[in-house]
Amino acid sequence: MRKKIVAGNWKMNLNLQDGIALAKDLNTALTADKPNCDVVICTPFIHLASVANEIDSNIIGLGAENCADKSSGAYTGEVSAEMVKSTGAQYVILGHSERRAYYNETPEILKEKINLALANGLKVIFCIGEVLEERESGKQSEVVKSQLEGSLFDLSVEEFKNIILAYEPVWAIGTGKTASAEQAEEMHAFIRSAIAEKFGNEAAENVSILYGGSCKPSNAKEIFAKANVDGGLIGGAALKVADFKGIIDAWK
Numbered sequence: 001m002r003k004k005i006v007a008g009n010w011k012m013n014l015n016l017q018d019g020i021a022l023a024k025d026l027n028t029a030l031t032a033d034k035p036n037c038d039v040v041i042c043t044p045f046i047h048l049a050s051v052a053n054e055i056d057s058n059i060i061g062l063g064a065e066n067c068a069d070k071s072s073g074a075y076t077g078e079v080s081a082e083m084v085k086s087t088g089a090q091y092v093i094l095g096h097s098e099r100r101a102y103y104n105e106t107p108e109i110l111k112e113k114i115n116l117a118l119a120n121g122l123k124v125i126f127c128i129g130e131v132l133e134e135r136e137s138g139k140q141s142e143v144v145k146s147q148l149e150g151s152l153f154d155l156s157v158e159e160f161k162n163i164i165l166a167y168e169p170v171w172a173i174g175t176g177k178t179a180s181a182e183q184a185e186e187m188h189a190f191i192r193s194a195i196a197e198k199f200g201n202e203a204a205e206n207v208s209i210l211y212g213g214s215c216k217p218s219n220a221k222e223i224f225a226k227a228n229v230d231g232g233l234i235g236g237a238a239l240k241v242a243d244f245k246g247i248i249d250a251w252k
């Protein structure tokens with residue numbers, strides 16, 4: 001059975017002290033009331049090692065929000081997959097729409113990042129999703145399929161086992177406008193069928209596909225109830241323990 005996962009993406013929020021405090025509080029809350037799903041927090045690079053010390057890795061997984069497309073060397077300011085792994089993190093988010101849009105990350109660059117992340121033993125939370133104009137012109141499936149093809153379809157079935165997918169329609173990110181549960185389910189089912197076609201039925205059945213985009217405690221239950229939705233990738237609501245836990249509890 002595929003895993004149910006609620007992952008937080010802190011983005012560029014919280015200084016180190018505030019990040020540590022949030023991780024500590026979340027750990028306390030989830031130790032007292034165990035989650036019914038895997039929980040992951042993805043933090044800025046500089047928080048990783050400190051946050052790793054604050055959380056029980058049996059309850060909360062840890063991830064980065066990005067990694068470099070080069071393994072090491074003279075790339076000032078970059079952080080490699082190996083460095084991420086050495087902090088104690090087990091995951092990395094790649095292909096987030098904000099990275100694609102603001103930092104010009106192409107499918108080819110993402111392919112390099114994915115290869116390096118997997119080679120260093122990280123699980124990849126790979127984000128895909130269409131912008132508003134693409135949905136309005138009915139091109140969302142085509143766009144998402146080409147994002148999958150462009151970065152993942154050279155992987156082996158074995159490598160693909162370490163991929164988690166996150167469908168994040170760009171028009172729903174940080175806008176307060178959530179995809180309806182039906183829209184999410186329709187796209188998740190399409191993604192699963194595209195994975196089945198490429199990697200086989202077993203890979204498709206086993207891959208967790210998360211929904212992301214204005215997910216909140218008030219809408220998580222309805223979205224997670226859909227057959228092909230295996231959890232969420234949470235932005236804003238991951239910055240407050242009560243909200244994040246409210247979403248985690250949607251699995252109860």
Ligand code: 13P
Binds near residue numbers: 212213
């Ligand atoms: P919001 O939950 O703030 O809409 O962000 C979603 C997201 O981009 C998670 O990666």
